[in-house]
Amino acid sequence: MRIREWSYWLFLMPVLAALVLVVIAPLLLGIYYSFTDWNGIQATGFVGLANYKAIFQDERFLNSLWFTAKFSIVSIVLINVIGLSLALLVTAKLKTNKLMRTIFFMPNLIGGLILGFIWQFIFTKAFAGFGSLVGLESLKGWLSTPSTGFWGLVILMSWQMAGYIMVIYIAYLEGISKELIEAAEIDGANAFQRFWHVIFPLVAPAFTVSMFLTLSNTFKLYDQNLSLTGGGPYDSTQMVAMEIFNTAFKQYDMAYAQSKAVIFFIIVAVIALVQVYINKKREVEM
Amino acid sequence: MRKKYLIPLEVIGIFLALLWLAPFYLMIVNSLKTKREIFEDTLKPPSHLTFDNYIAAFKELDFLKTFGNSLLITGASVLIIIIFSAMAAYALSRTKSKVSTIIFFIFVAAMLIPFQSVMIPLVTIFGKFEMLNRGGLIFMYLGFGASLSIFLYHGALNSIPKSLDEAATIDGANKFQIFWHIIFPILKPITVTVAILNTIWIWNDYLLPSLVINQQGMETIPLKMFFFFGEYTKQWHLALAGLTIAIIPVIILYFFAQREIIKGVSEGAVK
Numbered sequence: 001m002r003i004r005e006w007s008y009w010l011f012l013m014p015v016l017a018a019l020v021l022v023v024i025a026p027l028l029l030g031i032y033y034s035f036t037d038w039n040g041i042q043a044t045g046f047v048g049l050a051n052y053k054a055i056f057q058d059e060r061f062l063n064s065l066w067f068t069a070k071f072s073i074v075s076i077v078l079i080n081v082i083g084l085s086l087a088l089l090v091t092a093k094l095k096t097n098k099l100m101r102t103i104f105f106m107p108n109l110i111g112g113l114i115l116g117f118i119w120q121f122i123f124t125k126a127f128a129g130f131g132s133l134v135g136l137e138s139l140k141g142w143l144s145t146p147s148t149g150f151w152g153l154v155i156l157m158s159w160q161m162a163g164y165i166m167v168i169y170i171a172y173l174e175g176i177s178k179e180l181i182e183a184a185e186i187d188g189a190n191a192f193q194r195f196w197h198v199i200f201p202l203v204a205p206a207f208t209v210s211m212f213l214t215l216s217n218t219f220k221l222y223d224q225n226l227s228l229t230g231g232g233p234y235d236s237t238q239m240v241a242m243e244i245f246n247t248a249f250k251q252y253d254m255a256y257a258q259s260k261a262v263i264f265f266i267i268v269a270v271i272a273l274v275q276v277y278i279n280k281k282r283e284v285e286m
Numbered sequence: 287m288r289k290k291y292l293i294p295l296e297v298i299g300i301f302l303a304l305l306w307l308a309p310f311y312l313m314i315v316n317s318l319k320t321k322r323e324i325f326e327d328t329l330k331p332p333s334h335l336t337f338d339n340y341i342a343a344f345k346e347l348d349f350l351k352t353f354g355n356s357l358l359i360t361g362a363s364v365l366i367i368i369i370f371s372a373m374a375a376y377a378l379s380r381t382k383s384k385v386s387t388i389i390f391f392i393f394v395a396a397m398l399i400p401f402q403s404v405m406i407p408l409v410t411i412f413g414k415f416e417m418l419n420r421g422g423l424i425f426m427y428l429g430f431g432a433s434l435s436i437f438l439y440h441g442a443l444n445s446i447p448k449s450l451d452e453a454a455t456i457d458g459a460n461k462f463q464i465f466w467h468i469i470f471p472i473l474k475p476i477t478v479t480v481a482i483l484n485t486i487w488i489w490n491d492y493l494l495p496s497l498v499i500n501q502q503g504m505e506t507i508p509l510k511m512f513f514f515f516g517e518y519t520k521q522w523h524l525a526l527a528g529l530t531i532a533i534i535p536v537i538i539l540y541f542f543a544q545r546e547i548i549k550g551v552s553e554g555a556v557k
Contacts, residue, residue, distance in 0.1 A: 002381060007461040011377035012389065014370040015432040022429025023396050026407035033407060040410050086302070094296050096303075102544050103303045109536050109547070111490030113508045117515055117529055118313050121522055126312050129328035159306065164551065171552045191291075209555055220400050223492045223508075227515070241402050248406045249497075258406050265403035272398050 027265070034259035040252065051259035060235060061260060064243040065267075071153060071239065072218040078158045079214045080207070083165030088195075090166070091173045101170070104163035112160070116227025119156045123148070123228075146236035149229045153237060156224055161217060165210045172206040173199070208279035215275065219268060240264055310533075317526035324522050339527035346518075347510055347528055348503075353535065356506040359420060359495075360488045363427035367484050368477055371432050375439030376465050380451065390440065397433045401493065409497045423498045427488055435480045438554060442476040443469070482550035489536070507532050 002008065034051055036043035055061055086104050090097040107115060123142040131139025142148045176199060184198050222241040225231065231238035231246075238246075244264060248257035316324050317339055318332040343349075378386045412422050446469065454464045470477075492508040499505060505513070511532055518524045540547060 005461075008377050008381055011373040011461075011465075014366070015374040015393075015428065015436065016389070018370075018425055018429035019393065019396060019432055022408060022426050023399060023404055024392075026404035026411065027399060029411070030404060030407045040406075089295060089299050089302075092292065092295055094292065094299055096296065096299060100299050100303050101548065102540075103306050105544075105548055105551075106306075106537075106540065108551070109486060109490075109540055110533055111492060111508050113490075113492040114511060114529055114532055117511070117525065118309050121316070121526060122309050122312060125316075125324065125522065126328045133329065159309070163306075164555075167548055167552045168555050171556050206556075213555060220402065222402075226492075227512075241400075244402050245405075245493075254406060254410075261403045261406060265400060268400045268403075269398050 030258050031262055033255055034262045036255055038255040038258070040254040043255070047255070051256050052263070054256065055260060055263060060238075061240075061243055061247075063235070064238045064240050067150070067237065068219060068221075068239045071150065071221075072215060074154050075157045075161075075218045076211065076214045078154065079161045079165055079218075080210055082158055082162040083210065084169050084203075086162060086166040087169035087173055091170060101166070104166055106163065107160040108164045112221075112223030113227045115156060115160055116224040119152065119159075120228055123152050143229055144233060146233065149233065149237035152228055153221075153224065156228055157218060157221070160224075161214060165214065168210050168213070169203060169206050172203040176202050204282070208276075211275060211279070212272070215271065216268075219271070313526050314530055316522065317530050319523055321521060321523045339523045340531065343514075343524050343528035343531055346524070347514055347531065349531055351503065352505055352507055352510045355504055356489060359423060359427075359506055360485055363424045363431070363488050364481055364484045366424065366428050367431045367435050368480055370428060371435035371480065372439050372470060372473060372477070373465060374432070375436045375443055376469055378436070379440050379443040380448070390436070393433045393436050397437075401430070405493075405497060412498070418498050419501055419504060420499075423495060426494060426498065427484075430494075431484050431487070434554070435484065438476055438480055439473065442473055446472055476553075478546060479550040479553045482547055483554045486547075486551075 033043060035046055035048060037045060037047050086100075090100050090104070094100070120143065127139045127142050131137065143152050181194060181198060184194050189197065220241055221239055222245070225237070225239045225242050229237040231242050240260075241264075244257055244260045247253050247260060251257075312328065315331055316328055318335060318337075319339075320336075323330075323332060378390050408426070409418075412418055412426075417425075450468060451464055454468055459467070490508060491506075492512065495506050495509050496512070499509060511528065514528050515525055518528070
């Protein structure tokens with residue numbers, strides 16, 4: 001196939017049309033709108049950087065950004081630690097390891113919205129029931145305070161995504177040759193040394209993939225946020241994605257919401273690029 | 287690992303597996319209770335079995351219709367993503383040129399764009415041209431899903447020798463015949479991966495349909511679930527039965543295709 005041939009463009013046309021109309025045009029148009037007083041229907045004039053200036057004094061937005069960052073960092077660490085631990089567990093020669101993989105992965109097949117509703121019940125009702133059974137006051141009133149809302153979201157995401165990350169680590173763990181581990185064992189390395197000096201460096205590439213996936217899933221989280229806490233109490237657990245949504249579709253402040261969306265895009269793109277760069281560099285050094 | 291570790295590990299594993307299942311267990315147990323029983327104790331099993339909650343929730347969710355809507359939208363979207371992404375990846379991988387490299391790069395870069403950055407203009411533009419609801423939604427899924435799918439197909443196509451295409455060209459097959467009868471069947475393993483990843487995503491997606499579907503009777507399962515939950519927020523017995531109903535089709539599918547699903551997800555992520 002050559003570029004001049006019509007068949008080349010015919011093969012590309014459907015996806016190119018969809019990408020341009022659904023992603024690229026809205027992105028460019030959105031950047032343009034963010035400098036105007038667009039109200040969703042029309043823009044009457046340019047406002048320069050006014051929208052962007054307002055963002056930096058918008059406490060609700062800055063709070064949501066800070067909450068999202070905290071949530072993402074804590075979740076990324078927990079999901080990866082739990083995911084790698086589960087992967088190590090189910091790659092040991094256990095009788096039940098196939099069944100365990102199936103169970104740990106299961107939450108990922110169910111939508112975040114539904115999982116959030118299920119956990120809303122667990123946190124508000126079952127936790128309280130269990131708390132009065134064992135006499136733990138701290139299990140009562142979950143999701144009604146900012147900190148239980150935060151940890152509720154962290155627990156939900158860790159429970160859901162650890163099994164997903166586990167699957168990625170398994171793929172790398174199973175690629176390590178048995179001879180290598182046996183050789184280390186014969187040389188007198190104990191279980192911890194074998195893990196730290198042999199297994200760990202070999203699964204390092206899995207970190208690149210897992211970090212990328214956990215970060216993009218936690219930073220852009222919306223569904224679970226909506227169904228578990230709804231952003232409450234008093235917007236204290238509202239993440240950036242929800243904040244932008246509410247500015248646009250609840251307050252109908254379209255141009256302003258769009259400028260927040262542009263900032264969000266820049267943050268996501270910068271984090272992703274930095275992450276890819278660091279991981280590539282580290283892999284080369286190893 | 288030495289044998290003496292295996293029994294404690296097995297015990298830890300079983301404990302964790304039960305912990306992982308606990309939310310589902312609590313959901314099902316309480317979905318079989320009356321409102322009063324849930325209020326009294328959430329941990330106890332129900333005093334007697336009744337499916338009244340399920341019957342009520344099933345009706346309220348208009349489940350057969352909602353399920354059909356989800357099936358139609360997910361099925362159609364995944365089908366066009368598979369066909370058009372494979373075609374595009376084929377053109378890009380078989381035509382080595384600067385243009386192909388740039389187009390491929392644009393698709394990969396588009397994966398970095400968060401949905402929230404484009405959603406507001408997207409919905410207003412498509413709304414203006416009255417392209418919302420089913421058709422528009424399926425087209426949007428093509429736009430958002432194409433990048434990853436093209437990336438996966440592109441990787442697989444690079445390992446299929448070009449001599450295959452050339453032999454078919456000599457035999458007089460045109461480009462489309464070569465793609466459809468020779469290349470596409472060889473891509474089957476990666477097609478399974480692409481299908482699984484896109485199905486999980488689209489079936490469960492809430493945000494995009496909530497913005498695009500604005501006609502009653504067209505709601506997908508997550509969308510209907512949201513409205514349903516809003517109405518029965520203090521009636522956990524009905525809400526939990528509804529949630530269970532919504533999950534059952536996925537669990538049945540998982541039961542039959544778990545190997546393929548886990549393999550597909552793993553391949554999609556690792557590549």
